[in-house]
Amino acid sequence: xxxxxxxxxxxxxxxxxxxxxxxxxxxxxxxxxxxxxxxxxxxxxxxxxxxxxxxxxxxxxxxxxxxxxxxxxxxxxxxxxxxxxxxxxxxxxxxxxxxxxxxxxxxxxxxxxxxxxxxxxxxxxxxxxxxxxxxxxxxxxxxxxxxxxxxxxxxxxxxxxxxxxxxxxxxxxxxxxxxxxxxxxxxxxxxxxxxxxxxxxxxxxxxxxxxxxxxxxxxxxxxxxxxxxxxxxxxxxxxxxxxxxxxxxxxxxxxxxxxxxxxxxxxxxxxxxxxxxxxxxxxxxxxxxxxxxxxxxxxxxxxxxxxxxxxxxxxxxxxxxxxxxxxxxxxxx
Amino acid sequence: xxxxxxxxxxxxxxxxxxxxxxxxxxxxxxxxxxxxxxxxxxxxxxxxxxxxxxxxxxxxxxxxxxxxxxxxxxxxxxxxxxxxxxxxxxxxxxxxxxxxxxxxxxxxxxxxxxxxxxxxxxxxxxxxxxxxxxxxxxxxxxxxxxxxxxxxxxxxxxxxxxxxxxxxxxxxxxxxxxxxxxxxxxxxxxxxxxxxxxxxxxxxxxxxxxxxxxxxxxxxxxxxxxxxxxxxxxxxxxxxxxxxxxxxxxxxxxxxxxxxxxxxxxxxxxxxxxxxxxxxxxxxxxxxxxxxxxxxxxxxxxxxxxxxxxxxxxxxxxxxxxxxxxxxxxxxx
Numbered sequence: 001x002x003x004x005x006x007x008x009x010x011x012x013x014x015x016x017x018x019x020x021x022x023x024x025x026x027x028x029x030x031x032x033x034x035x036x037x038x039x040x041x042x043x044x045x046x047x048x049x050x051x052x053x054x055x056x057x058x059x060x061x062x063x064x065x066x067x068x069x070x071x072x073x074x075x076x077x078x079x080x081x082x083x084x085x086x087x088x089x090x091x092x093x094x095x096x097x098x099x100x101x102x103x104x105x106x107x108x109x110x111x112x113x114x115x116x117x118x119x120x121x122x123x124x125x126x127x128x129x130x131x132x133x134x135x136x137x138x139x140x141x142x143x144x145x146x147x148x149x150x151x152x153x154x155x156x157x158x159x160x161x162x163x164x165x166x167x168x169x170x171x172x173x174x175x176x177x178x179x180x181x182x183x184x185x186x187x188x189x190x191x192x193x194x195x196x197x198x199x200x201x202x203x204x205x206x207x208x209x210x211x212x213x214x215x216x217x218x219x220x221x222x223x224x225x226x227x228x229x230x231x232x233x234x235x236x237x238x239x240x241x242x243x244x245x246x247x248x249x250x251x252x253x254x255x256x257x258x259x260x261x262x263x264x265x266x267x268x269x270x271x272x273x274x275x276x277x278x279x280x281x282x283x284x285x286x287x288x289x290x291x292x293x294x295x296x297x298x299x300x301x302x303x304x305x306x307x308x309x310x311x312x313x314x315x316x317x318x319x320x321x322x323x324x325x326x327x328x329x330x331x332x333x
Numbered sequence: 334x335x336x337x338x339x340x341x342x343x344x345x346x347x348x349x350x351x352x353x354x355x356x357x358x359x360x361x362x363x364x365x366x367x368x369x370x371x372x373x374x375x376x377x378x379x380x381x382x383x384x385x386x387x388x389x390x391x392x393x394x395x396x397x398x399x400x401x402x403x404x405x406x407x408x409x410x411x412x413x414x415x416x417x418x419x420x421x422x423x424x425x426x427x428x429x430x431x432x433x434x435x436x437x438x439x440x441x442x443x444x445x446x447x448x449x450x451x452x453x454x455x456x457x458x459x460x461x462x463x464x465x466x467x468x469x470x471x472x473x474x475x476x477x478x479x480x481x482x483x484x485x486x487x488x489x490x491x492x493x494x495x496x497x498x499x500x501x502x503x504x505x506x507x508x509x510x511x512x513x514x515x516x517x518x519x520x521x522x523x524x525x526x527x528x529x530x531x532x533x534x535x536x537x538x539x540x541x542x543x544x545x546x547x548x549x550x551x552x553x554x555x556x557x558x559x560x561x562x563x564x565x566x567x568x569x570x571x572x573x574x575x576x577x578x579x580x581x582x583x584x585x586x587x588x589x590x591x592x593x594x595x596x597x598x599x600x601x602x603x604x605x606x607x608x609x610x611x612x613x614x615x616x617x618x619x620x621x622x623x624x625x626x627x628x629x630x631x632x633x634x635x636x637x638x639x640x641x642x643x644x645x646x647x648x649x650x651x652x653x654x655x656x657x658x659x660x661x662x663x664x665x666x
Binding site (some may be wrong): 018058059068086094182314318 | 610
């Protein structure tokens with residue numbers, strides 16, 4: 001790997017989250033499946049919003065959350081994604097830059113507004129998401145800062161991008177550039193429904209382009225239509241260099257060649273909101289990876305970051321992640 | 334008092350808050366006085382925002398927080414204030430309506446954007462505010478729904494409105510309509526610097542128009558240039574029917590004619606952020622008042638609501654205030 005000026009560069013949907021409290025009856029009334037992400041159009045988004053309680057707004061977006069977390073951990077992070085030149089777009093840009101990540105994708109001057117994700121948080125701390133992709137759909141190869149991608153040790157991609165044809169092309173172009181410049185490619189499968197929509201593409205991608213794969217139990221079993229987590233894990237083993245598979249309260253399982261590492265979860269307080277748990281696991285893991293830690297140490301740092309974010313509302317850690325890592329993991333990071 | 338369709342109608346600045354974590358060094362660097370509210374222009378607001386960490390956005394505005402709280406308690410609440418027809422304006426309107434308050438002031442179609450308040454929350458849970466008044470300044474008598482005001486048992490006004498000449502005129506016009514229709518007028522002094530700016534006007538207002546006054550210790554001593562809280566309390570006694578004076582961890586003191594009632598604070602958990610404490614005290618107090626409770630019971634409900642909101646980030650209670658009142662105060666409410 002040549003000298004790189006970024007540890008991790010991520011490509012994803014640039015989204016502002018609207019977090020609202022909800023109950024199971026509301027999920028049923030809206031026809032939503034708990035714990036998943038549903039795509040909605042602008043009209044549906046407005047209708048849902050009109051029928052929920054007061055919101056808390058915070059920057060979100062799966063890969064963006066991961067890159068913000070890496071920056072908070074002290075890593076050199078860059079994010080590529082598209083907002084509109086509107087108030088929510090300005091909030092998104094401010095928040096990711098303010099933690100030290102680079103974000104230079106030009107805001108769209110016309111077209112749909114900045115993407116919003118209505119996140120219904122139920123009393124069991126589960127989050128159910130309805131995403132209006134807005135301006136983020138328009139990310140195309142012309143928006144890609146391929147120089148930034150070439151300078152990354154790891155290129156991180158979120159599976160959600162697969163829902164847009166332009167973004168998907170941008171995504172593969174970027175993966176090829178990263179590889180050509182000696183970088184690694186990491187992918188998060190994002191959501192089980194997203195995997196259902198794009199199973200074949202994801203399988204090809206994992207086999208052909210991905211060094212490090214992140215998936216939760218539902219996503220990895222959906223990817224291989226497996227009957228159990230164990231079966232899915234054996235399917236993915238060896239198809240990419242590292243597979244980090246998260247299992248909520250069971251912790252995570254990291255497959256690394258023939259090796260299998262079990263990582264315990266961290267419990268840092270009462271469970272408030274699981275939004276961002278997977279994103280922050282990836283942040284800790286990838287930061288550890290670029291700092292040269294062994295995979296089990298990467299997993300522990302991922303678990304720690306995920307363990308923090310679920311104790312608060314919203315996917316961007318309000319705690320000092322570096323201090324937390326120092327306290328719980330010592331000088332390893 | 335004739336039959337009324339609103340318990341409380343409030344007039345205030347319609348603001349979206351941007352909550353950020355900060356430390357004392359940042360307050361010093363920005364030249365801010367901890368615990369106060371400073372007015373900033375759009376340029377200053379942008380410059381400050383560019384120099385702070387990531388934010389959490391939530392609807393705010395002092396009187397708006399109070400009216401939202403009254404609606405959450407089950408009161409019939411209405412709010413009058415001005416937003417722009419932009420994304421933050423839509424968030425403000427959604428949030429206050431979603432808790433059941435009426436909000437029908439038309440959004441401005443041109444001119445400055447919706448008001449924003451950058452709130453720096455320090456590790457001691459104190460909040461220091463920088464407000465860009467934007468579209469809210471343009472509230473003028475033409476925006477006032479005087480029919481709504483006439484139908485209110487209590488008209489609630491925030492002192493912050495005094496910083497705009499148009500709003501000040503709207504404010505006095507509304508107080509006269511409320512009185513003429515048998516309603517009461519309540520005022521919050523809002524902020525010690527605000528009192529310094531408008532001392533004479535506020536003194537006249539209290540003497541001539543106000544039935545119920547809310548002030549904290551700094552505000553009431555500023556109003557009468559008093560040397561102590563006790564001296565200020567004796568100055569205000571009898572100038573309005575009820576004065577509810579809040580003293581943070583010392584609780585509150587309610588002056589009611591010759592009577593003096595001391596109310597203990599509620600401690601419901603670790604102190605996180607004092608944003609909205611005074612607003613929610615007023616919410617509980619006024620809700621109790623319109624439900625016919627004795628002043629000390631009104632004070633206890635105010636203390637309870639304030640005690641809840643300081644355990645969370647932001648000024649709009651995320652807890653169920655009705656349930657909380659039931660648990661802590663029983664069937665009184």
